[in-house]
Amino acid sequence: MSTFVKPENALKRAEELINVGQKQDALQALHDLITSKRSRAWQKTLERIMFKYIELCVDMRRGRFAKDGLIQYRIVCQQVNVTSLEEVIKHFMHLSTEKAEQARAQAQALEEALDVDDLEADKRPEDLMLSYVGGEKGKDRSDRELVTPWFKFLWETYRTVLEILRNNSKLEALYAMTAHRAFQFCKQYKRTTEFRRLCEIIRNHLANLNKYRDQRDRPDLSAPESLQLYLDTRVEQLKIATELELWQEAFRSVEDIYGLMCMVKKTPKASVMVVYYAKLTEIFWISNSHMYHAYAWLKLFNLQKSFNKNLSQKDLQMIASSVVLAALSVSLYERSSRASHLELENEKERNLRMADLIGFNVDLKVENREMLSRSSLLSELVAKGVLNCATQEVKDLYHLLEHDFFPLELAIKVQPLLTKISKLGGKLASASSLPEVQLSQYVPALEKIASLRVLQQVSRVYQTMKIEGLAQLIPFFNFLVVEKVIVEAVKHKFLALKIDHAKGVVQFGDQGLESDVLRDHLATLAENLKKARDMIYPPRKKGSKLGEILPSLAETVDREHKRLLARKSIIEKRKEEHERQLLEMEHEEESRRLKLQKGTEEAEQKRLASEFEQRRNQRILKEIEERELQEAQALLQEAVKGKRRGKKPILEGEKVTKQTVMELARSEQLRERQEMEKKLQKLAKTMDYLERAKREESAPLIEAAFQHRLVEERQRHEHDQQQEVEISRQRHDGDLKEKNRLARMADNKRIFQERALLSRQAEYDRIRAQREEQIRQELQARRQEREIMRKRKFFLIEEQKRREREAREAEARRIAEEERRKKEDAERKAKLDEIAEKQRQRERELEEKARLQKEALLGRAAEPPRPYEPPVGAHPVEPLGAAAAAAPTPGKYVPRFRRGAAESAAPPPEQPDRWGRQDDRPPQGGGDRWRSSGDSRGSSFGGSSRSSWPSSRIPPRR
Incomplete structure (x- = not known):
């Protein structure tokens, strides 16, 4: 659609396209019209176009087109007519909601129509096949086909409107x-x-x-x-x-x-804050944060008491009871006792964040820090009078759990109060913004708190208690749940007890090395001993003042002496510290001076470098200006050559630079481009008029061709429909004949079915019997195997015991043998020592005898010598003087070489050994019998004789 078409004609054209079923073309035409540049000039007609455009978008579920159109319409109406944009958006949401509701109602009506007894009568064959193949029900399929697309479009509508506004x-x-x-x-x-x-x-x-x-x-x-x-x-x-x-x-x-x-x-407003804190109570209760839940209830109580003038006394009592029970439900111990430093910091930040959300101001100073805790909450409830507003049952429960001390009767007194409290609650008539108050939700937490209080009070009275007695004191739970509560409390160091299932007792108190009992046991023992000593030896009464002063005078002198020594050492340390500081100051002053000198030198170097860089930059800039001047002169000459007649490129007297020449060339190019654009605009206008004329001429021909095609398609559709009806009738007749033909086989089918069932039942019974027999045999085999294993285990244990017994006997024999050998060695050593002592005694006697002989010989030598005349036939005898000269004199120092000569000259006389022999060999024969005989052999071979057998030559015992 061209932008030059009037909006009224475009709207009529879109309606015509909608009437003939071409909604896509109509939507595209309206979209181009709305997003065109001239849409701002159509303020009066654009609103009607937007309504039609929105209806088309909703009808065809084109959310993207609707969003583009609304964004363009917002740009148009933002500063001129905002009310029109509001009406269009409301119409858009109304249509989307209406279509979604219609689809939902249609799906529900379809489900109700399909809810019949006979499915084969009302369902088409196509629906049955889809239900069997797809595996989904009719409602699921209808929702997927009808409801889900419209719900998606409605959700997209909400997102689009929120994005626009x-x-x-x-x-x-x-x-x-x-x-x-x-x-x-x-x-x-x-x-x-x-x-x-x-x-x-x-x-x-x-x-x-x-x-x-x-x-x-x-x-x-x-x-x-x-x-x-x-x-x-x-x-x-x-x-x-x-x-x-x-x-x-x-x-x-x-x-x-x-x-x-x-x-x-x-x-x-207070109404907003009431809803805020009411929802906070629910969130914190679900998240098991009972402390924050209680603080939120306290804020809610204060708001209701301050701003709700219609609050009745009964509702105020119910809210106060909820606050007190929520505070009592808070755990008695902290759950982060063994947490790391990072976890503690995170917990601290979390507490501060929760305190801000609840509206509880936490003081961040260390000296007067007040964090969220159970004790501070309960004290605040009592101080602000919340406890006085609660019911009597709640007050009694508070005093029992927080102040009273009944170790054996606490749970019995708490249980009827919890039963009464669980029946209280209901909707608050004078506080409709609050949720329904149900005090029964606090009963499980209060039962756990009561159990912990019972355990805490019992641990202060008893040291040991039977498990059955402790279970009777806590009637809320069985002992398995109580044991879980105990483990959790001991883990967080709230209780100190130990459960001994073998003995069936519970031991209260911590017996570990880090417990309070054992940590100060030495100090406690010292105090008790001091008290006992004072009881046995009471301290003497007051005497004279001199008697009191004298014992402490030495201590005073010693203390003053130590104080003076300490003062002297302190003075010396201060002198050394002062000297050290002076040296450090001198070093710092020197380093500061060197640093300043270095900084001055670096600054001078930088200044010289900057001056050099500045001179170099000036030189480079000068060269660049000269080069640009040359280039500008060259460009000026080219411009003068190519300038038009009667126009000057540069004014007279103007400074010629490269920039001015480039500006001149740029302006010339811009002028030429503008002339070219004017020519193209003129040509485009001519082409638009030609295209418009062509479309006006071809419009009647297109309409005639379209009408002719409609007639042909209608005839073809009627012919195809009649043909389809005839084919369906023929198929239905054939299906009826096939059904009648197969109906005769119903009895045969039933007989075959019964026969198949009987045969399968018999097969099943046979397989089941075989299986049971196999299971029985396996059980018997396993029982025999277990019996064999038990006997084998018994014999192995007996064999192990026998080996251990033999090992113990062998060890005992070995120990006895070692003791016997040690005893024999000791006796033998004592005998050898006795023999050696006798040998030394004999040597001393021989030495004394030799000394006496020498003295006698010396006495004879004093007489006049007589010539010696040996007898006839005798051997010549060496003179006695030579032997006496060679022998050392008793009591006189003799050198070692002379002693060796004397000893070699006069060998000791040979003495018989312990066996009466002259050599040092042991007797032949006997072997082990001689070694085992010991001292008895020595006594039989001459016990009175002195043997010269050395102890190192005695053969060792085996």
């Missing part, structure tokens, strides 16, 4: 209405995936709104109306998220609301 300050209400309708669509049809995408889309719109704040038509969030619209949208998002049970998306919605409040820095 996201930055329009004049249509904020329409944007909020569209978001609410999209939320209701997700809620009505349980579309969780689309809901997440919708929340992300709205979140991105707000982020872009804050990012690009300099836009002209951007909504102002500081305005109360805009802020309320955005808050209402987020609150509706939070409600739908909780109803769809998308708790993660609900928490993100809470963060969006909090971010919006922080962004505007303005407290919203």
Whole structure:
């Protein structure tokens, strides 16, 4: 469609194309008309064109075309007629919703029509084949064919409208209405995936709104109306998220609301905050964050008490009871006792974030830090009077769990109170914005808290208790659940106990090395011993002042002496430190001076280098200017040669540069291009008129050909329809004949079926009997195998015991043999020592005898010598003087070489050994019998004699 066609004619042409069934051509024509450059001049007619265009897009489910048209229409109406854009968008959403509802109603009506008893009577053969092959029901197929495309188009419609209105300050209400309708669509049809995408889309719109704040038509969030619209949208998002049970998306919605409040820095209305905290209670309860749940309930209580003037006393009591029970349900111990430093930092940041979301101001200073905790929450409930507003059962439960001490009766007193509390609750009449209060949801957590209190109080009284007695004290759970509670509490160091299933007892108290009992046991023992000593030996009473001063005088002098020594050492250290600081200051001053000198030299070098670089750049610039001047003169000469007659390229007196010459050439090229464009525009206008004339001439011919083709196609369609009806009738008659022919075989079929069933039943019974017999044989074989294994194991154990017994006996024999050998060696050594002592005694006697002989000989030598006359026939005898000179004199030092000569000259007389022999060989024969005989052999071979047998020559014992 040409842009020169009038919009009224284009609209009529589109209606004609729709009437003849060419909706695609009509839609394309209207799309080209709306997106044309001259659409802004058609303000009066463009709205009717948009309505027709939107109807075509919805009818044909063309979301992309609708989005392009709406974007173009927004550009046209943004500053002139925003109301028209709003009406078009509302019409677009209304048509999309209506079509989706019609498709859903049509699918439901089709399902109800198909809900009959006889499927073969009402269903067509094609439907039966599709149901058997596809494996899906009629409703699933109808939804896929009818409902799903329209729902997709409706979802695309919502996204398109939100995208168009996201930055329009004049249509904020329409944007909020569209978001609410999209939320209701997700809620009505349980579309969780689309809901997440919708929340992300709205979140991105707000982020872009804050990012690009300099836009002209951007909504102002500081305005109360805009802020309320955005808050209402987020609150509706939070409600739908909780109803769809998308708790993660609900928490993100809470963060969006909090971010919006922080962004505007303005407290919203109380009704919005009531919904905010009410949904927070649900989210925190589902996420098992009982502490945050209790704080949210406390905020909700304060809001209702402050702003709800119609709140009844009964509803206030119910809300207060919920707050107190939520606080009592908080765990008694922290769950991050063994966490790492990173986990503790993350937990700290998480607590701060949750405190901000709940509206609880946390002081970040270390000295007065107040974090979210169970104790601070309970103290705040008591201080603000929340506990006084609760029911009597809740008050009694609070005093039992927090203040009273009944180790054996606590659970018995708590159980009837929990039973009464579980029956309380209901919808609050004077607080319709709050959810239904059900106190029974806190009963399981309170039972666990009561069990922990019982265990804590029992551990303070008892050291050991039977498991049966402890199980009777906690009637809420069986002992397996109680054991899990105990393990969790011990893991987080809330309790210190040990369960001994072998003995059937529970031992309270930590007996490890790191326990409080064993950590200070030495100090405790010292204190107890001191008390005992004071009881046995009481301290003396006060005496005189001198008696009190004298014992401590030495200690005082010693202490003063040590103090003076310490002061002297401190003074010396301070002197050394002062000297060291002076040296460091001198070094620093020297290094600073060197650094300053170096910096001065570097600055001078940089200055010289910069001057050199500046001179070089000036020289290069001068050369460039000269080169450009030469090039400009050359270009000027060329321009003068090619200039037109009567025109000058450059004014007189103007400085000739390359830039001026290039500007001149550029202006000449631009002028020539403009002339060429004018010629092309004129030619295009001529071609447009020619094309228009051709189309006007060919329009009647095309219409005639189209009408002729319609008549031919109608005749062909009627002929094909009659032929199809005739073929269907013939097929139906043939099918009836085939059915009648096969009906005679029904009895034969039944007989064959019964025979097949009987044969298969018999086969099944036979196989089953075989299987049972096989299983029985396998069981018998396994039983025999187990018996054999048991006997083999018994014999192996007996054999092992026998080997161990023999090993122990052999070890005992070996030890006895070693002891016997040690005893024999000791006796033998003692005997040898005795023999050696006797040998030394005999040698001393011989030495004494020799000394006496020498003294006698010396006495004879004093007499006058007489010539010696040997007897006749005797051998010549050596003179006694030579032997006496060679022998050493007793008591006089003799050199070693003379001692050796004397000893070699006068060998000791040979003495018989212990066996009465003159040589040093052991007796022959006997062998082992001699070695084992020991000292008895020595006594038989002459026990009174002195043997010269050395101890090193005695053969060793085996």
